[in-house]
Amino acid sequence: MMSLSAADWLAIRVTLKLCLYTTVILMLLATPLSLWLAAGAGRVRSLVQALVALPLVLPPTVLGFYLLLALGPNGWVGGTLERLGIGHLAFSFGGILIGSVIYSLPFAVQPLQQAFRQMGRRPHEVAASLGAGPLDRFLTITLPLARSGFVVAATLTFAHTLGEFGVILMIGGSIPGETHVLSTTIYAHTEAMNYAAAHRLSLLLIGCAFVVLSLIYFAGNRKSAVVQP
Template sequence: MSHQDWLAIILTLKLAGLTTLILLVIGTPLAWWLANTPWCGKPIVEALVALPLVLPPTVLGFYLLIAFAPSSPIAQFWLSLTGGNLAFSFSALVIASVLYSLPFVVQPLQSGFQQVPKALLETAASLGASGLDRFASVAAPLCRSNFLVAITLGFAHTVGEFGVVLMIGGNIPGRTQVLSIALYDRVESLQYSAAHWLAGGLIAFSFIVLCLVYRLNHYRGVDLGNNYSAREQA
C-alpha cells in the first residue's frame, strides 16, 4: 500500500474514534431519556434519530453541504470561531458522521435501558439514590454489553461511510480522504491491486465486527438475567 493509503487509514481511524466518543457523550443521555420518558412526542424523536437508517446518505450529505456553505450562518459562525471553512474539512466529516451514525449508538443503548428491571431502579430510589446514581450504579452495569455493541457499531459504521463523507468532505488526500473514498479512488484510477488490499481489509474488519456484535447479543440477555437474579438474592 502507498503512503496515501496509510494516510487514509489513519484518518479513518481518527474519524471513527472521535465520532464514537462524541456519540457516546450525546447518545447515552438521549437513549436513557428515550427509554424512560412518557412524553407523547417520543415517537417523533425516535423517528428523527432513526432517519439515517433509511435516508440515502447522499441526501443527508447534500443538505449538510448546503448548511455548511460559506454564505450560511453556520459556516460564518464557524469561520469567526476557527478562522477556517467548515465544508470540505475534517470537522465537517465529524459532524456528518455523528449525525449519520447516531442510531447505531442510540438504539442499542435504548434497548438495553428498557430491559433494566424497574424494580431495581425503584429500590435504588427508595434508598435515596439520585437519578444519576441510579444510572451509574444500576443501569450502566447491567447494560455493559449494550455499550460494547453501541461502541462497536458506531465505530464500524463510521469506518464504512461513503456517500455522506464524499458529499461533505470531498476527496482531499490527508485531509478528507477516508478509507472508503480511497478505495473508490483506486478503482476509478484502475489501481486494482491497491483496491484489493483496501477492500479485503474492509471485508475482514466488517466480518470481525459482526462476529463480535452477534456474540455480545447472544450473551446480553443472559447477563441481564444473571445480574437481576444475583441482585434479588442479595
C-alpha cells in the same frame, strides 16, 4: 502482509481517527437521549425517534448535500463561523466528523434504548428508595445492567463509520490527510483502474467488519447463555 502505499496508510489513520472521535461523541450524546426515549412514550418522543432514525432511510448523498449547504461558507453554520473569523467546516475533518456523528446516530441510540427498556425502572426505583443519587444510580445500576447495550452501540457506531462514503464525499471531498478516508480511497483506486489496491483495502474493510460483527454476536450469545435457567 498486504502492501499498502503511504497514501493508503494515511487514509487508514484518518479513518480510525474519525471512527474513534465519532464513537466517543455518540456515546456521550446517545446515552442521555436513549435514557429519555426509553423512559416512556408520547407524541414528542415518537417524533424524536423518527428524527433519530432518519439517516437509516435517507440516501447518504441527501444528508451530505444539506450538511454541505449548512456547513459551507454561505450556510447558516459555516457563514456564522466565517463572520466570527473561524472558517467554515466544509471540506474539513470537523465537517466530516459532524456528518459522521449525525449519520451514525441511530446505530448508537437504538441499541442503548433497547437495553434501557429491557432493564426497566424497578432497579432505579429501589436504589432511589435507598438514598442513591442520580449519578450513583447511573454508575452502579445503569452501566452494569446495560453493559451489553453500550458494547453493541459502540461497536456498531465504529463499524458503520468505518465504511461511510456518501456523506463523507459530499461534505469532505477527498483531501489527503484531512478528509481522505478508506472508502473514498477505494473509490479513487477504482476510478484509476488500480483494482489491486482497491482489492487490498476492500479486504481490509471486510475483515474489520467481520471482526466487529463477531464481537457483537459473541457478546449477545454470551448474555443469552448467562440468563438461561
